Amino acid sequence: MSATTPSDLDRTLLPQVTAAVQAAGVTLRERYTEYARGADLDAITEEIHANDEAVLDVLREPLLAARPGSRWTEDELAGGALPAGEWWVVDPAEGNINHVHGMQEWAVTATLVSDNRPVLTVVHLPLTGETYTAVAGRGALLDGAPLHVSAKTDLGAALTGTGQARPGEDERTFRRIGDSVTAMLINGLVVRVSVPATLQLIHVAAGRTDAFWQFSDVRSGLVAGALLVAEAGGTVTDTRGEPWTPASSDFLAAAPGIHAAATEVLAPIV
Structure with missing residues (x-):
């Protein structure tokens, strides 16, 4: 794959990834209830896997199509370095345990990792509609507005x-x-x-x-x-x-x- 610049990612890829993650967020929101689902570990695990599968059905193909030659990491709980190249590191229901217990702290995330360096990410919170994005070298945004870390020194x-x-x-x-x-x-x-x-x-x-x-x-x-x-x-x-x-x-x-x-x-x- 030919090298790309931050502006290429920002201009061409980020809108596609944002649209895919937001569409996946609709699926996850439709599965949400304000009461806990699952009364034992087996039932909770089943609900978690069902959330993952439903969202991945919406998310996987658009992301892979948006970045020809990229690969997909299947295990969202895996750690360690990835092989060389571009990989999609995705959590279809980040905070899945909260989702199935009727709490509100959950999201859909997709990050493009190039040679073990994250270069583009989208985090969408379906309940609030907020979308956080970043491209390496281009800043971080919340719904298009720049983000800045705290100025504290103590x-x-x-x-x-x-x-x-x-x-x-x-x-x-x-x-x-x-x-x-x-x-x-x-x-x-x-x-x-x-x-x-x-x-x-x-x-x-x-x-x-x-x-x-x-x-x-x-x-x-x-x-x-x-x-x-x-x-x-x-x-x-x-x-x-x-x-x-x-x-x-x-x-x-x-x-x-x-x-x-x-x-x-x-x-x-x-």
């Missing part, structure tokens, strides 16, 4: 967040989450612990919150938010301050003014 005044990436994490990961929440409660102002990651990261990109971290490499929950935060002026690394890639074992996105302080809090938690 971690003691910061609203931060974290959460688990997938059910059934190992005990060490759960203990790291707990230890990190305690440490950030001591050093910050307020910590929000919730899922999904992308919905916390759009708040960082919009300057509503100041940092988000996660002890995870799950690509589908991080690549969209990583690009949005970076393009909104934020700093995206691992929890030790090293450059983040999909191969990184953990993740931190923060306003530049508090990033160093956040790494000082999180780096010792192993």
Whole structure:
């Protein structure tokens, strides 16, 4: 595939991806109810899979057609580096567990990852109609209006967040989450612990919150938010301050003014 510029992605691909993600959002919204669906784990899992399949039926073909030669990652909970080339990293129901429990924090996301670098993303919230977009080198937008991260410089005044990436994490990961929440409660102002990651990261990109971290490499929950935060002026690394890639074992996105302080809090938690 020939190389493309940010302007090519912005002008030609972004409108197509936005239309596809918004159409998929209609499907997910039609499946939504304000009451919980599923009274046991098997029933909940069945509802989650049904949501995924319904939305992917709408989303997969338009995205692959919009970017000839691109490939598709099938497992939305997978992590680690991708093979070279262009890949669609999609979460058909980001926050699926919220959707099936009648809560409102869920979205449809699609991100084009080129040689392990997110270069274009669309995050659509069907209940509010909000659409967050970013193209590498072109900024981050909410319904066409520029996004900017927080200007805070004091971690003691910061609203931060974290959460688990997938059910059934190992005990060490759960203990790291707990230890990190305690440490950030001591050093910050307020910590929000919730899922999904992308919905916390759009708040960082919009300057509503100041940092988000996660002890995870799950690509589908991080690549969209990583690009949005970076393009909104934020700093995206691992929890030790090293450059983040999909191969990184953990993740931190923060306003530049508090990033160093956040790494000082999180780096010792192993």
